Amino acid sequence: MTPTTIRTRFAPSPTGYMHVGNLRTALYTYLIARSQGGTFILRIEDTDQSRQVEGALEAIYQTLADCGLNHDEGPDVGGPVGPYVQTERQALYGEYAEKLIALGGAYRCFCGKDDAAPSDEKAISKYDGRCGRLSAEEIQAKLDAGTPYVVRQRIPAGRTAFDDVVFGCIEVDNDELDDGVLIKSDGLPTYNFANVIDDHLMGITHVVRGSEYLSSTPKYNLLYAAFGWTPPIYIHCSPVMRDATHKMSKRHGDPSYEDLIAMGYLTEAVLNYVALLGWSPAGEEEMFTLPELVKVFDVKGISKSPAIFDMDKLRHFNSAYIRALTPEAFHTLALPYIRQTVTNADIDTRAIAELLHQRCEVLNDIPEKVDFFDALPDYDIALYTNKKSKTDETVSRTMLDAAISALESLDEWNKDSIHDCLMALAAELEVKNATLMYPVRIAAAGKAVTPGGAIEVCVILGRDETLRRLRVGREKLG
RNA sequence: GGCGCGUUGGUCAAGUGGUUAAGACUCCGCCCUUUCACGGCGGCAUCACGGGUUCGAACCCCGUACGCGUCACCA
Numbered sequence: 286m287t288p289t290t291i292r293t294r295f296a297p298s299p300t301g302y303m304h305v306g307n308l309r310t311a312l313y314t315y316l317i318a319r320s321q322g323g324t325f326i327l328r329i330e331d332t333d334q335s336r337q338v339e340g341a342l343e344a345i346y347q348t349l350a351d352c353g354l355n356h357d358e359g360p361d362v363g364g365p366v367g368p369y370v371q372t373e374r375q376a377l378y379g380e381y382a383e384k385l386i387a388l389g390g391a392y393r394c395f396c397g398k399d400d401a402a403p404s405d406e407k408a409i410s411k412y413d414g415r416c417g418r419l420s421a422e423e424i425q426a427k428l429d430a431g432t433p434y435v436v437r438q439r440i441p442a443g444r445t446a447f448d449d450v451v452f453g454c455i456e457v458d459n460d461e462l463d464d465g466v467l468i469k470s471d472g473l474p475t476y477n478f479a480n481v482i483d484d485h486l487m488g489i490t491h492v493v494r495g496s497e498y499l500s501s502t503p504k505y506n507l508l509y510a511a512f513g514w515t516p517p518i519y520i521h522c523s524p525v526m527r528d529a530t531h532k533m534s535k536r537h538g539d540p541s542y543e544d545l546i547a548m549g550y551l552t553e554a555v556l557n558y559v560a561l562l563g564w565s566p567a568g569e570e571e572m573f574t575l576p577e578l579v580k581v582f583d584v585k586g587i588s589k590s591p592a593i594f595d596m597d598k599l600r601h602f603n604s605a606y607i608r609a610l611t612p613e614a615f616h617t618l619a620l621p622y623i624r625q626t627v628t629n630a631d632i633d634t635r636a637i638a639e640l641l642h643q644r645c646e647v648l649n650d651i652p653e654k655v656d657f658f659d660a661l662p663d664y665d666i667a668l669y670t671n672k673k674s675k676t677d678e679t680v681s682r683t684m685l686d687a688a689i690s691a692l693e694s695l696d697e698w699n700k701d702s703i704h705d706c707l708m709a710l711a712a713e714l715e716v717k718n719a720t721l722m723y724p725v726r727i728a729a730a731g732k733a734v735t736p737g738g739a740i741e742v743c744v745i746l747g748r749d750e751t752l753r754r755l756r757v758g759r760e761k762l763g
Numbered sequence: 764g765g766c767g768c769g770u771u772g773g774u775c776a777a778g779u780g781g782u783u784a785a786g787a788c789u790c791c792g793c794c795c796u797u798u799c800a801c802g803g804c805g806g807c808a809u810c811a812c813g814g815g816u817u818c819g820a821a822c823c824c825c826g827u828a829c830g831c832g833u834c835a836c837c838a
Contacts, residue, residue, distance in 0.1 A: 298838055333837055398836065411834070435836055452768070461766050461834080469836040476838045500767055500833040523769075523831085530830065558775095561787090565776055569786050588776075591831070595774050598788045608801075644800040654799095674798075707797090722797040730798090738797035 291323025293491045294484070295349075295356070298330040299341035302541040303348040305533050305594060306495065306525040309559045313522065314493040315354045316560075316582040323490070327359030328483060329370045332473045348542050351552050353575050366487045371479050378474040381482050381512075382436045382467055390511025391467055392417045393434040395427045398470075411463035412437065436468035438477070438504060445503040450520045451587050452496075457503050465504060477501065481508045484517055493520045520584055523591040525562050533594055545599075549622070549648030554603040562592040572605060604646035615642045622651035627658045636745050640737035657730045658745060661754050664731040666761050674723035675716075678762055681724035685759045687714060688725050689752065698748045703740050728758025 295311040297303075318325040327349070331337060349356065358364025368374055385391040394416040417439055419427075427434070440463070446456035467478035474482070484492060499521050509516040524532045533539040540548065545555050553574060560578055561571060565586045573581060607615065616638040623634050623641075637655055645651060656662075669681040676684070691710045695702055711721040726739035729751055735742060743751045 296838095300838075330838065336837065394836095437836095455767070457766065463834070466836045471836075473836090475836065480838090495832095495838095496768075497832055498838090521768095526831090532831090561775065563775090565786095567777095569777090571775095571787060590769055592776090593774060595788070598775065601788055604800090646800095671798075717797095719797055726798060732798090734799045736799075738799090740797070 291318055291321045291490050292326060292488050293318040293323060293493060294326040294328050294487065294489050295354075295493075296328040296330050296480070296483075297345050298333065298336070299345065300333070300336040300338050301341055301535060302344050302543065304525075304535070304541050305539070305545075305559060305562075308348065308352070308542050308555075309525060309562060310493055310495065310522060311349060311354050312352070312556065312560055312578075313520070313564070313582075313584075313587070314491075316578055317491050317493065317520070317584065319579045320582050324357045325354070326364065326487060326489070327356040327361075327369065328487070329360055330476065330479065332371050332469075332476065332479055334372075334471075334473070344541075344543065351546075352542075352556055371483065372473065374479070374483065375473060377486070378468065378479060378482055379472070382474075382478070385467070385508075385511060386436065388511055389439065390508065391436050391438050392419075393424060393427075394437045394464075394466075395419075395432045395434045414439075414464050417464060433470050435466045435470050436478075437464040438467050438508065440464055440504070440507060445506055447502055447506050447516065447519065449499070449502070450518060450584050451523075451589055452499065452521060455499065455502070459503070459507075462504055462507070465501075477504060478508070481505050485509070485512070485514050489517050491520060492517045493522065496521045496523045520587065522563060522587060523589060525559075526591045526593045528593060532591075539594070549650070550599065550603050551606045554599065554606040557606070558599045558602045562594065563588050572602070600646045607645050607648075608643055610642070612639060612642060615645075618648060619645070619651055622648050623655055625652040626656035629659055632658060633745055636741070637736075640741055640745075644736045654736055657732050657735065661757065662731040664727070668727045668731075668733050669724055669758075669762065671723055674719040676720055676723050680720060681727070682759065682762045683714075684716075684721050684724040685728055685755055685762065688721065689755050689759065692743075692748070692752060692755070695748075698744075700740060700744050703743055707740065724758070725755065728755045731758075 293314045295314045297307060297311075315325050317323070327345075329342065329345075346361065356362065358366070358369065360367075360369040363369075382391060386393065394412075396412075396416055414437075417437070440459050443459050444456055445459055445462075446454060448454050465477050466475050468474055483489075502519060502521075506516050527533045527537055527539050531537060535541065542555065546552065556575060557571075557573055557578075560573065560582075564582075565588065566573070566581050567583065567586065568581075610618070612635075616635055619638045619641055620634055623637055627634070627637065637658065641651060641654065644654070666678060670677045687710055688707065691706050692703070695706055707721060707725070708718065711718050714721065722739040726735060726742060727733075729739060729742045729746060731754070737745075746754065
């Protein structure tokens, strides 16, 4: 029996687009809640007004909705512990800052930005805490004089330890910790403060976040301790990397979730792959839909080391998800891509989709794969030479001649009739099926690689166009 | 630089003192086959390094190297 229900939160700041690492954090956060019947909350951390990016908020909502990571509480759906946007909670932070000052866990700092910040960029220094030693009279005098101030955390002496689900027990000397700013001079809280207040007030039991917060977690626990609160369970995740030394980033041109979708990846595939970046399931199965992930997810499988994003493996997942689609669903998805290069209004796009379906890894590959249906490419006759099919230019001449006259005399033009006709012809010529089919396909498509074989291609092209192309091929061969 | 963290094949990774060191992706070969793809079978390739502890270490300890993070009135 769990004493408290699990409550997790995804707390992005609207400062950019939804990156793969963000998505993964959201996913894990969602999975932890859902797998244990808990509540998944969305909170917007917008305390840095200068970093707001237009459209970022929309991207967050859209991505979560597309992925099915539905939140139970949040700015849009409300909930019992709102508001869920930090700038709307400003009064709350002020109130708790006062409380913390009274408790001795914080103090007002009247030093200007320049006095407190390291002036020399080389020198790594921390705030010397001088305002923490001001007497009550001195503080009152500053206050009376209207001196602007920030609120800083008072770090006690000693050592602080905390447990992380992924990294285990981490202990640091408090000397390493700075008296960080909790309330900025604009009155808004820093992440360090808002996060602790909100997580506590919102009853968050499990905090999932990037490992870059590992170093500052002791400060948060000191804050919890000063308030007499119980810290949450921490789950720090290592970053998703673009290569061995760089995190995925927009700056390097790494794709965001929406970029991947625009490239022709399926949401389900992206989600499945992202889940596996830094987490491994107990068994050997790797393919999981979101509901399946809810069933099998276990924080024990989260790994400590960073994971490099591998587009090849994503492609693999994507092609598997595409193949699993119904023919109808695939046709609907593929049609716009087919239409990028196949404009002929009369052509049977369903037949094309059918050929494509098992041969398509990413939707963006489609236009290039089917362009020959619209126009016969200007191909090299070297294509007619294929060792496996036992063809060369001479053989191809014979095959094309025979195929042309056989197809010319065909009354009915459909898959079966063409099939029977060509098979009979191959038998009559005493050649392997491939020896006849190969040159026909090359002449019909003008490409070395095509989705579907000679018969499928010819059926879609239709009688006149097929015969025209076969004659063009025959002519090219001289 | 201080502190923290990390390091199993090219990539994701399983593994918690005794294993032929799983599996997946990629790549290669073969089979299937009307090209390609799918599918099937097989293969290449890994415990960063150096010391310990131990009968025995990928697993425990120490150190080294390399990498990442952090040291903001950013989150």
